[in-house]
Amino acid sequence: MKDLNRRDFLKIAGTATAAAALASCGGNSNSTLGDLDPAGHHSGPIPSDKMTYRTNPNTGDKVSLLGYGMMRLPYRQVAPTSDPNEPAPEEIDQEQVNKLVKFALDHGVNYFDTSPAYCQGHSEESTGIALKASGYDRSKFFIATKLSNFAPQQQSYEEGVKMFQNSLKNLQTDYIDYLLLHAVGGGGMENLHQRFLDNGVLDYLMQQREKGTIRNLGFSFHGEAEVFDYLLANHDKYHWDFVQIQMNYVDWNLADESNSRNVDGVYLYGELEKRGIPAVIMEPLLGGRLSKMPDHIVATLKQQRPEDSVASWAFRYVGSKPNVLTALSGMTYMEHLEDNLRTYSPLVPLDEKEQAWLETEIADLYVSYPIIPCNDCKYCMPCPYGLDIPAIFVHYNKCVNKGNVPENQQAENYQQARRAFLVGYDRAVPKLRQANHCIGCNRCSPHCPQNIRIPHELHRIDEFVEKLKQNTL
Amino acid sequence: MLKPIRRILAVVFWLGITLLFLDFSGTMQPFLGWMAKMQFLPSVMAGNFITISIVLIVTLLMGRFYCSAVCPLGVLQDFFAWIGRWRVFRKNKKGKWANRYSYSEPKTWLRLGVLALFIIMLLSGFSAGVMLLAPYSSYGRIVASLLQVIYIDINNLLAQWSEANDNFLFYQVEPHNNPLLLMLVAAATALILFVLAFLHGRTYCNTICPVGTTLGYLAKFSFLKMRVDENKCIKCGLCEKNCKAACIKVEKGQPVLFDYTRCVACGDCQSVCAKGAISLTKKAGSTNDSFQTNPSTPSGEAASSDLSRRSFLAVTGTAVVAATLKAQEKTTDGGLAAIEEKKVPERKTPLTPPGSLSATNLQEHCTACQLCIANCPNGVLRPSTGMEHFLQPEMQYDQGYCRPECTRCADVCPTGAIRPITKEEKTAVQIGHAVWMKENCLPVAEEQRCGSCARHCPAQAIQMVPIDKSIRQNPDDQQWYDAEGNRVDLRDLLMIPVVNDEKCIGCGECEYLCPARPFSAIYVEGHEQHREI
Numbered sequence A: 001m002k003d004l005n006r007r008d009f010l011k012i013a014g015t016a017t018a019a020a021a022l023a024s025c026g027g028n029s030n031s032t033l034g035d036l037d038p039a040g041h042h043s044g045p046i047p048s049d050k051m052t053y054r055t056n057p058n059t060g061d062k063v064s065l066l067g068y069g070m071m072r073l074p075y076r077q078v079a080p081t082s083d084p085n086e087p088a089p090e091e092i093d094q095e096q097v098n099k100l101v102k103f104a105l106d107h108g109v110n111y112f113d114t115s116p117a118y119c120q121g122h123s124e125e126s127t128g129i130a131l132k133a134s135g136y137d138r139s140k141f142f143i144a145t146k147l148s149n150f151a152p153q154q155q156s157y158e159e160g161v162k163m164f165q166n167s168l169k170n171l172q173t174d175y176i177d178y179l180l181l182h183a184v185g186g187g188g189m190e191n192l193h194q195r196f197l198d199n200g201v202l203d204y205l206m207q208q209r210e211k212g213t214i215r216n217l218g219f220s221f222h223g224e225a226e227v228f229d230y231l232l233a234n235h236d237k238y239h240w241d242f243v244q245i246q247m248n249y250v251d252w253n254l255a256d257e258s259n260s261r262n263v264d265g266v267y268l269y270g271e272l273e274k275r276g277i278p279a280v281i282m283e284p285l286l287g288g289r290l291s292k293m294p295d296h297i298v299a300t301l302k303q304q305r306p307e308d309s310v311a312s313w314a315f316r317y318v319g320s321k322p323n324v325l326t327a328l329s330g331m332t333y334m335e336h337l338e339d340n341l342r343t344y345s346p347l348v349p350l351d352e353k354e355q356a357w358l359e360t361e362i363a364d365l366y367v368s369y370p371i372i373p374c375n376d377c378k379y380c381m382p383c384p385y386g387l388d389i390p391a392i393f394v395h396y397n398k399c400v401n402k403g404n405v406p407e408n409q410q411a412e413n414y415q416q417a418r419r420a421f422l423v424g425y426d427r428a429v430p431k432l433r434q435a436n437h438c439i440g441c442n443r444c445s446p447h448c449p450q451n452i453r454i455p456h457e458l459h460r461i462d463e464f465v466e467k468l469k470q471n472t473l
Numbered sequence B: 001m002l003k004p005i006r007r008i009l010a011v012v013f014w015l016g017i018t019l020l021f022l023d024f025s026g027t028m029q030p031f032l033g034w035m036a037k038m039q040f041l042p043s044v045m046a047g048n049f050i051t052i053s054i055v056l057i058v059t060l061l062m063g064r065f066y067c068s069a070v071c072p073l074g075v076l077q078d079f080f081a082w083i084g085r086w087r088v089f090r091k092n093k094k095g096k097w098a099n100r101y102s103y104s105e106p107k108t109w110l111r112l113g114v115l116a117l118f119i120i121m122l123l124s125g126f127s128a129g130v131m132l133l134a135p136y137s138s139y140g141r142i143v144a145s146l147l148q149v150i151y152i153d154i155n156n157l158l159a160q161w162s163e164a165n166d167n168f169l170f171y172q173v174e175p176h177n178n179p180l181l182l183m184l185v186a187a188a189t190a191l192i193l194f195v196l197a198f199l200h201g202r203t204y205c206n207t208i209c210p211v212g213t214t215l216g217y218l219a220k221f222s223f224l225k226m227r228v229d230e231n232k233c234i235k236c237g238l239c240e241k242n243c244k245a246a247c248i249k250v251e252k253g254q255p256v257l258f259d260y261t262r263c264v265a266c267g268d269c270q271s272v273c274a275k276g277a278i279s280l281t282k283k284a285g286s287t288n289d290s291f292q293t294n295p296s297t298p299s300g301e302a303a304s305s306d307l308s309r310r311s312f313l314a315v316t317g318t319a320v321v322a323a324t325l326k327a328q329e330k331t332t333d334g335g336l337a338a339i340e341e342k343k344v345p346e347r348k349t350p351l352t353p354p355g356s357l358s359a360t361n362l363q364e365h366c367t368a369c370q371l372c373i374a375n376c377p378n379g380v381l382r383p384s385t386g387m388e389h390f391l392q393p394e395m396q397y398d399q400g401y402c403r404p405e406c407t408r409c410a411d412v413c414p415t416g417a418i419r420p421i422t423k424e425e426k427t428a429v430q431i432g433h434a435v436w437m438k439e440n441c442l443p444v445a446e447e448q449r450c451g452s453c454a455r456h457c458p459a460q461a462i463q464m465v466p467i468d469k470s471i472r473q474n475p476d477d478q479q480w481y482d483a484e485g486n487r488v489d490l491r492d493l494l495m496i497p498v499v500n501d502e503k504c505i506g507c508g509e510c511e512y513l514c515p516a517r518p519f520s521a522i523y524v525e526g527h528e529q530h531r532e533i
Helices: A002-021 A094-106 A123-134 A157-170 A188-197 A201-211 A225-233 A251-257 A265-275 A295-304 A310-319 A334-343 A352-367 A389-401 A414-428 A454-470 B002-022 B029-037 B040-046 B049-062 B065-069 B072-087 B108-124 B127-133 B135-164 B180-200 B203-207 B210-219 B268-272 B359-365 B371-375 B408-412 B452-456 B509-513
Strands: A053-055 A062-064 A066-069 A075-077 A090-092 A111-113 A142-147 A176-184 A214-221 A242-246 A279-282 A324-329 B225-228 B278-281 B381-383 B393-395 B429-436 B462-466 B495-499 B522-532
Touching: A053 A324, A062 A066, A062 A324, A066 A094, A066 A334, A090 A094, A094 A123, A094 A334, A111 A324, A123 A142, A123 A157, A142 A157, A157 A176, A157 A201, A176 A188, A176 A201, A188 A201, A188 A225, A201 A214, A214 A225, A214 A279, A225 A265, A242 A265, A251 A265, A251 A352, A265 A279, A295 A310, A295 A352, A310 A324, A310 A334, A310 A352, A389 A414, A389 A454, A414 A454, B002 B029, B002 B065, B002 B072, B002 B135, B002 B268, B002 B371, B029 B040, B029 B408, B040 B049, B040 B135, B040 B210, B049 B065, B049 B210, B065 B072, B065 B210, B072 B135, B072 B180, B072 B203, B108 B127, B108 B203, B108 B210, B127 B135, B135 B180, B135 B371, B180 B203, B203 B210, B268 B278, B359 B522, B371 B381, B371 B408, B429 B495, B452 B462, B452 B509, B509 B522
Parallel strands: A066 A111, A066 A324, A111 A142, A142 A176, A176 A214, A214 A242, A242 A279, A279 A324
Antiparallel strands: A053 A062, A075 A090, B225 B278, B381 B393, B429 B522, B462 B495
């Protein structure tokens, strides 16, 4: 009884706020209210039978809208280190991975996306172990992996075949449900020719599809539109079963804000929808950036749905597009997984007004902050000169979000912001791995899916840090 | 009255100086820096007439009060002596652990001998000997080399807490890597002091310490002295038994004798006297303050650290071609590259901080107290282990460089070895100049474009020029042309750094940030005389 009263009260309060604050965003804001704890957070059990599924028109696969990205697996420290400049020896926390994968499967997630390049090459193996350990039959889940032949020495036919066969071995399976040409677009057509067309690797993969070792063949795309257009123009020849694109409410219209070479989500999604090719979505949350938002945006979003996470907006946004097969999320922690499961069990779609509100107002506000569009994917790493590039960008973005990147000394909170930035910098990144050690060799930039001019940004941060240290901002 | 005032002052100065040596953050200096500058010997070195005058006036007024209240080494000995009272398991009439001292004959020749030796070493510039006898510096070395590491450990624990709670009150600090030799010297000093003070009170002050001897002979002429009212005195001898300086002689039927060269005006005798017969007064009378005794050899306190062994002289070979990181084409994502530690190059002339004027000036004035080293936030200053500059600060750039906004060593130095300097003055003082080591430089060794040194140089003393000498700059349009006269884009060329020695200030930013490891491809060579540019 008592419980019911509390819930009723919360329901009423929620409705009232939403109604008063945003009539335009529809009146369904209380429809997903589950059990709430006194702080207004969801606390009840996560439903295990409410997951939203999408159907692959080619194979009839019923794919869970939430896909598990195996790129951001949890690590654990193997041995302590006495030297702060040396990285502590780490390994993938397999026990935790097993737990997460089992929990995901138990709650309806059936799509797992990995690559031979992820986690210093250990992701596939770890994924294979966790899926095996889950006890689920191989037919109950879909494995997606990629042909990640980025280095020149990997780009021969033989190496391509070897990489694919290796994936089967590491994943402990004899077929791959979804195989992708990994990150085509960067380096333009020339790169595509080198990696897949001229060496016969794509032909090999199409043969494998004939044989059934690959059930769906697709590509993931970052970078130059020319490549995307070429591959789709030859759809009749290649018969893409799916395509993986970066999409979220910021990149929908504003992907080119960070770099003019990036292609807007609206174009990529539109082209796929036109041809009836299902879209797998990567970076729906921009590596967590659309969860770790500046306070002002957090307040705006939370005001609409105080009980929902900031991240849930980003997931509901991509889920609301009907041609989306699954949205990938690299869930390192159980809390991430739980939150995303709630969001998609089942999906409460955003109406068009809400979608437009995110694509315009919120996205505009977000890009007005000087955030570096790094999603912490670590494709740039390891830097040969020892820098921890993503850690530097993550720290910088964190400070932007917290208002700790003052424009000048006249800024109201200059002294606290300065201390927070500098002390936090030394905590986040060991001195020898900080931005001032970048020599500008630019080996990193070609690997960046977001086309960040990494040395340029590092030098900019270095200059900013120098000005803070010298009090000459 | 004298004893409580002395005690309060002693505790204030002792804590203040200790904190000054423990602090690494620079927060104490503005509040406590003056305490180091109140020290007598450093002030003599610095020619700080204000402090010298104050100390001399106080001494002429009321004896060696300085030794009791201001000198941290003196107070440390009182602390050791206080521990030493447990040695004597009997209480005096007031219920205190005491009554353990007795008068000893002054060791005049030894004292004067040590003082003479000290002055000779001072004048001849034998700094290694001077610094061993300098009382304030001895104390500094004990705190900086033995205790600061504990202070930093505690700070780092707090920093962990701070980080866990996402606040910025404390931050992690790397403790100074003290050379073993420094720690041995400090530990030996501490041990000798402990044994002497534990057993005999102020023996060190009254036999070894050159400041104690100097002020002692001056105190003979002081206006106020500890004097006994013979009418009240019952010759009970309590004062003698409680005099840690062992300078009071009580004999039946004789007036009480004070050796004022050894009396540190602590007031213990005054407070212990049951008859109130002792006071600090001007009235000359009943005591005979000018007795001489034969020098006798000291028991076993001839403190000497064996400095003859020079095996500690670090011999580093000339910078051989550095095995730099070979960048490889990566096949997987993530992970961190290992970073090889930098090695210190051999410098012909040692680098000394801006404000020190020259290595010679530093060597002549520095008493190796370690205050600047303990306070250096950039990991640059460290004690030299070479004989000539024994334990005096020298600069190395393997862990950091002399940052433009920092003048902390100059702020704290009490001896004038590093003179006060402003940030603005610092930008124009040339302490050395950068030297390029071709074999180590990335564009030469690995055909890798770099330019880290030029981009970071705060003096804009480094420029990048094409390796290919045939590519020349046209002075008219500032553009670069090859031999055929075609314009070239510098972004496509391998470039090497060239140093404008006239602009270089020797801060070491280029050396620290040079990616070549373990030996940088650009390093700073010291200048014998600092110059203004």
